[in-house]
Amino acid sequence: DTGVSQNPRHKITKRGQNVTFRCDPISEHNRLYWYRQTLGQGPEFLTYFQNEAQLEKSRLLSDRFSAERPKGSFSTLEIQRTEQGDSAMYLCASSPYSLNYGYTFGSGTRLTVV
Amino acid sequence: AQSVTQPDIHITVSEGASLELRCNYSYGATPYLFWYVQSPGQGLQLLLKYFSGDTLVQGIKGFEAEFKRSQSSFNLRKPSVHWSDAAEYFCAVGWDNTDKLIFGTGTRLQVFP
Numbered sequence: 753d754t755g756v757s758q759n760p761r762h763k764i765t766k767r768g769q770n771v772t773f774r775c776d777p778i779s780e781h782n783r784l785y786w787y788r789q790t791l792g793q794g795p796e797f798l799t800y801f802q803n804e805a806q807l808e809k810s811r812l813l814s815d816r817f818s819a820e821r822p823k824g825s826f827s828t829l830e831i832q833r834t835e836q837g838d839s840a841m842y843l844c845a846s847s848p849y850s851l852n853y854g855y856t857f858g859s860g861t862r863l864t865v866v
Numbered sequence: 867a868q869s870v871t872q873p874d875i876h877i878t879v880s881e882g883a884s885l886e887l888r889c890n891y892s893y894g895a896t897p898y899l900f901w902y903v904q905s906p907g908q909g910l911q912l913l914l915k916y917f918s919g920d921t922l923v924q925g926i927k928g929f930e931a932e933f934k935r936s937q938s939s940f941n942l943r944k945p946s947v948h949w950s951d952a953a954e955y956f957c958a959v960g961w962d963n964t965d966k967l968i969f970g971t972g973t974r975l976q977v978f979p
Contacts, residue, residue: 756909785966794870794956794969795910807965843909851960852917854900855967857909 756858758844764864765834772830773861777846784827785855786819787843788812795843801827802849834865868893870959872970880978881949887942887973889957898960899940900967901931903953910956916940927951952977 757776765771777784782803787795798817799809803824813819816834821827831838841862845855869892879885891897898917902910914925921933931942940957954974958967 758909783965787969792971794872794958794971797966797968800966802965845910851898851962851965851967852915854898854912854915854958855910856912857902859909862907 756844756846756856758842758858758861760861761859762862762864764866767836767865768833770830770832771834771863772828773842773844773863774826774828775844775846775858776826777844778856779825781846781848781856782824783847783849784821785845785847786827786829787845789841789843789860790839798829798842831863834863836865839863839865868959868961868964868968870957870968870970872955872957872973874973875971876974876976878976878978879947882946885942885944885947885951885975887955887957887975889940889942889970891938891940891957891959893961895961895963896935898967899931899933900958900960901925901929901940901942902956902958902969903927904956904972905953913942913955947975947977949977949979951975 785800786798789795801821816832819829841860843860845857871890900915901913904910916923957970960967
């Protein structure tokens, strides 16, 4: 068990470009979550998957954001036409079927939009 | 609406002193309660959790937390802080009617030698 893996660790992009992040969860975890964390704030929920089904999306997730988990394993989060306000740490977490186990987080992808 | 409050943004303690970090939540149903710790530039590590049973729970690194239903609180404690405990601490809460955790805004702990 190698934990939750996120790539890349850091991404610097110009405003208006598209970016994609990848998350590989713990293999036996069927739930996968994306959160966004800005400086001085707690993680904010973006979306989550149970297996390959995307079950909930936050209103924070504008139409420029899309997430997939095509085979119920790894997930990608894409941001189109990035804006400076998208600069944040994007955290991925996974968990077994029940919330009482809590989440296991990855180390995050830090996005800087210049 | 469901919410989580960590009233203390920043706490400074001396090494060896005791520590208590506060967490309160809204919403009446029995919650799932967690404390996470985050070092700079890193993801979050689970310290401890509570969802039923004994209201005093023990976690890693010598931390404990107590669930008080009457106060809607889940405060984190440590009897003697070490310099390596300096980090950001987040309380997180979940409920049966939602499959996600809601996080507080965090408390930054600074430890002086």
